[in-house]
Amino acid sequence: MTGLEAHRQNDTVRLFLGGDVMTGRGIDQILPHPGDPTLHEGYVETAEGYVALAEQRNGPIPRAVPFGYIWGDLLDDLERRDCDLRFVNLETAVTTSDTAAPKGINYRMHPANAPVLSAAGIDAVTLANNHTLDWGIAGLVETLDVVEKLGISVVGAGRTGPDAAAPQMLPLPNGGRVLILAYGARDSGIPGHWGAAPAWPGINLLPDRPDAAVADARARLENRRQAGDVTLVSIHWGGNWGYEMDPEHRRLAHRLIEEAGVDIVHGHSSHHPKAIEIHEGKLVLYGAGDLINDYEGISGRETFRSDLVLGYVAEIAASDGRIQSLELLPYRIRRFRLCRAKPEESEWLHAMLQRECGAFGLHVAQNAAGAFQLTPS
Structure with a gap:
């Protein structure tokens, strides 16, 4: 793997990959068209409460902000990187449905605020996660309608x-x-009854048996793959906190690459970034972490620094899907906006990445732009 160069190498594809994008609750309240703030949580009764918590931490947050506000410095950084495709996990129902699933935490964004996704140039999203059906089947169908109307491709959930x-x-x-296939794993908190049926809306659940999961991915990709294609499997898996590596996740990622011909495994669910591995020249993100959330004022998990997030810019060889470079863009969430990480925050992220990725033989360096570059040790 080489560093990100000023000019793209020949025959490569440059992708921006983000983790969980949660634009509901407090985020929805500061956008131009806030929805009903009513929540069904024991901790906070209204979405305005999350805005208040963040303001207590870092000061006043403006209201009716432009759609580009929450993306902050990421927008300029992506503009300079000329990515061919931008892909994230949208972990929010886009709906006015009031049918809250009885699960305690329910995310929704008002449909009129959906252009916040277009403001970041998002090309495609996965909906295979544990919040897509927070507001029932009606909420899922409305989410599909609204997001697709924006011209954004959806994978991992359907009618x-x-x-x-x-x-x-x-x-x-x-x-x-780029061929994108997405799954939601039950160990991320997705109820089994959320799975899509032949004539019923829902999520594409990851088969419980690894053999079945690998066979399913291979069958869905191999007959569609053409020369020059890059294949990506996105999986919402595991818990929200902790750096421990689930050995089953790692074995599955390796088998997807070895047996199903997958070029990128895009894992997410953890609220903070986790380890990255290069297996047989192919990229594995075990936990991309959150990219956008409203957790700014919540206490109790400070050791994980969930206020510090990463965006991933991967350059992939179109000829064989091997990773050519990987740049990690570091940000802090402040007043519900992505701001470039300060030096001391970058140092914390660097130490964490070196510790977690070093276990897989990768070295993390900071480049002249202040981003991190991963190379073999």
């Missing part, structure tokens, strides 16, 4: 089982495509 399981095939300027 029927075949729709939820189908990969998205997104064209690239070089004539190739």
Whole structure:
């Protein structure tokens, strides 16, 4: 792997990958069209409460902000990197549904605020996560309608089982495509009854047996893959906190690469970044971490620094899907906005990344732009 160069290498695809994007609750309240703030949590009764917590921590937050506000410095950073595709996990229902699932924490954003996704140039999202059906089947269907109307591709959930399981095939300027397949694993907190059925809306659940999961991914990708395509499997798996590596997740990631021909495994669910591995030249993100959330004023997990987040810019060889470079963009969330990390915050992230990624033979260095670059040790 080489560092990110000023000019793109020939025959490569540059992707921006983000983790969980939660634009509901407090975030929704500061956007131009806030929805009903009513919550069904024991901790906070109204979404305005999360705005108040953040303001207590870092000062006043403006209201009716432009849609680009929450993305902050990320927008300029991406503009300079000329990515072919921008892909994130949208962990928020986009709906006015009032049918809250009885699960305690329910995320929703008003549909009129959906252009916040377009403001960041998001091309595709996965909805295979444990919040997509927070507001019932009606909330899921409305989410699909609203997001697709923006021209943003959706993967991992659908109006029927075949729709939820189908990969998205997104064209690239070089004539190739990115094939994206998404799953939600039950160990991330997804109820089993949220799974899509042949004629029923829902999520594309990850098969419980690894053999079945690998066979499913291989079957869905191999007949669609063409020369020059890059294949990505996105999985919402595991818990929200902790750096421990689930050995089953690692074995599955390796098998997806070895047996299903997957080029990128995009894992998420943890509220903080986790280890990164390069396996047989292919990229594995075990936990991309949150990118956008309203947790700014919540206490109790300070040791994980969930206020510090990363964006991932991966350059992939179109000829064989091998990773050519990986740049990590460091930010802190302040007043519900992504701000470039301060030196001491970058130092904390650097130490964490070196510790977690070093276990997989990677070295983390900071480049002249203040971002992190991963290379083999």
